[in-house]
Amino acid sequence: MADMLSTGVSGLLAAQVGMGTVSHNVANVNTAGYSRQLVSFGARAPEWQGGFYIGTGVDTMAVQRAYSQFLNNSLWSAAAGQGRADTMASLTTQINSQVSGSTNLQTALDSFYGAVQDMANAPADAASRQAVLARAGALASTFTSLSGQFSQLAGQVKQQLGETVDSINSDSAAIAKLNGLIRTAAGNNGMPPADLLDQRDALVKKLAGEVGISVVPQTDNTLNIYVGNGQALVTNAEAHALGTAPNQYDATRVDIVGSGGSVISGRIGGGTLGALLDFRGNVLDPAQTQLGRAAQAMAATFNAQQAQGADLQGAIGGPMFSVAGPVVQAASGNGGSGTLDATITDLGTLTGKDYVLRYDGSAWALQDTSGASVAMTGTGTAGDPFRAAGLSLVVGGAAAPGDSFRVQPSRNAASSFAVVMSDPNKVAAAAPLTVSPASTNSGAAIPGFGVADGSNPAFFSPSSVVFSSPTSYSIDGGPAQVYTPGTPITHNGWSLKLDGAPAAGDAFSIAANTNARGDNSNALALGKVANQGVLDGGATNVGRAYSQMVTQIGSAGAVASADQTTQQAVFNQAMTAQQSVSGVNLDEEAANLVRYQQAYQASAQVISTASTLFQSLLTAVQSV
């Protein structure tokens, strides 16, 4: 009967382990990352007794978590995708709501040019001139406020980068610590502790949401984790912290560096960190640059038209707007004393890219920030500057080999956009000169003129151009000069362009347009600047440049939102698959509980029966 008792006890113990595991599963039903645990039983080795093998009961073989490495890997990768998509969607939603708000540049442009046209209808009216300046101020503050919102977002991204790196470091430290505990526990007992593995897996999943990682399981039950292309984050029980460091060109901007100090910003993808870097480089920077391009185009075209006209006092129109030119930043590691001066010479070929000019010891080479080479002309001197992409670059000083400069043609332009005119009478509504054909002219030439250099001291001096033949003219009785049809005649800073052929004896007199308070000819031209293409080879006007920026931002938002939906679905699928193996199902646990309860009761009955049998035997012996 002793066998029966011990068999019964083994059943009791096994059922207890089962019920304990069920209780553990039920208790952890809401624990994130918990994998349900399963008990496996095995029959004990039988005993040879009386020519038979008699069973001796049950042993609990193992308590293991229900787990699939493959499904967990998919879950981690889905978490990295989801972390990236969520962050990207949240950031792009923010920038989208910034451009959909009341600070709409197109409306500000329309109001400004509306005021300019109103002034064209009443060029001498002080109120309409004042309105132009007021609208110009509103336009400038729209530029700066949009740019300010972008900068604020950039500040937020910078802060989030720091926080994410901190979070990554604390998670990888925790994973490293768990690696150590798991290795020790598995070494002592031969069996890794399920709950510690679960904790570590949950941390790995969280880490994957923060940055794209690759996980390599080791034979000693530890996990090695790498980021980027091979930068170790966790090896064995050791964590290698990431860090942030100032960018080599721009100390206000942070890069991500590995534990060795090398910059790995460009190699990070996935997770919150990847999304932050992606957003900064591919949404925010281009938007800021595009807005800057619009600001530069606005200031350049309007100021140029101002310079073609005369203000209420008859002087050549001065600039109305000011805007910053390219930003040049020397690399922090530059060894030489080289300097670089960059200016925009051609808005038509200006791109939205940033550039790096590098000295290799013998020559300078220009690359865009993606690393593609950009061809330059010129020699880099003030007389013959390097020219590329609408920029002119003048190098000075003595650069050391390896020195480099970064040029951002339009990045800071929008924030610097300002109105520099304070006197409404300085708006150049009138033409500075009048050109009158002589009444005796017999040719078909209709004169038009432009201002080439309004600062010429003789600009306002009266002159006359007399044609001695259709191809020859003289100015103020000077020597005969050859007239080429279509080529403007320039003198004293003005240029006279004739539409149609002059005849011999035709004369044109040029004089200052004095007292012309009512002249609106340049005001009309100023009004037309609104639709004047200037960027992209003259195809894009300021308003269009802004709407391109809106499309870029909108597309980024739409893509991010679609991506978020996709990644959510991918994550749900991975989670469903992983949970189908590892998740706790309460109905299942209830059934298991009943099962173990019944087994326990049955084993107890076995013991009770054994006891009864023993009693029967004792009673029989006593009665003898």
Added chain:
Amino acid sequence: MRVSTVWMQQQSLNTMLDRQSNIATLNQQLSTGKRITQPSDDPVGAARALDLGHQIADTAQYQRNITAANARLSLEDQSLGNVTNVLQRVRTLVLQAVNGSQSDATRGDIAAELVQLRQQLLGQANSQDSQGEYIYAGNRTGSAPFATQGATTYMGDEGQRMVAAGAGLQVATGDPGSAVFANIPTGNGTFTVSAGATNAGSVVAGATSVSDPSASPSAWDGGGYSIVFTAADAYEVRDAGNVVVDTGSYDPAHGGTITFRGAQLALTGTPVAGDSLAIAPSTNQDVFSTLQNLVTTLQMPNGGGADMQNAMNAQLMNLDQAMGNVTRTRGLVGARMNTLDQQQGLNNDLTLQYKSSLSDVQDVNYYDAVSQLNAQTTALQAAQLTFSKMQTSKLFDYLR
């Protein structure tokens, strides 16, 4: 497949959250009436909406410009109407003055009225608009273009203010005083006739014209000529070099027309041998000088003779030129206003078209949105019902 209890609940919850988010979006679309609430809703549409908004603003500005231009042109039209009235009164008075029944005294009265009318005309020429700008001063709108005392030299310039009435359409909204009042050709527009100062006869030059610009053997060449009567019934035409280029006969009893080189002069009265008529190419004379000349002529003592007749006839022709000039300018003003009206209509059509395009791009389709809202609400209710059912069917509930 196994499902985990918590994950099932979570997914059920996520479904509800998604539905609620969709309902919130639809709610926002319905309450704002806009399909695009931020650029990411439709990046291309958002840019298109900006573009259309710009076109609408541009066109609205053109309409404002047209309103301003119409105000200026109406003012000019009204002013030119006044000018016409004044000149018509002048003409009536001049015709009265050349009547033979007038005496020096009555001519003096007419002259006095003409002086008043000239002042009135100067007032019109120095009209200002509501902003105090002189409307006939070209671009020099800050000062009066014609002096009210002494010589009436035009002091404005030839500038003409334009207005942008549409894309690529500029319309003039004024005329310089030089074109309206000052640069008026004398005589018949081609040449003038004046009687010699020493004429003793009573020949008076009436209507003149260039009747045949391609007359042969030689056409009108714009030169200066003189008609010299060699007798009461015979004349010679001499050119500027005093060379006789034509001769002819004249009937002093009935008057007649002298024609040479395509030019025609209607003459009346009896010349005396040696009397002459000078023919000179037209020059420009402002209307104020014409009026002043009329006054001076009418104030001549012992008037009513051929010399006054000739002088009055010459100035009357100048007056007619001035009236014709004002009428033509008024016609131009009318044509411009007409152009502006047409452009205004065109701009209205464009605005309507842009607005309808803008509505297509950015406005929400209410039927569509409301039916989507219903569908989403139903789906949310279903998800909520499912969730509550799921909570009540647990095995643990039955094991008691």
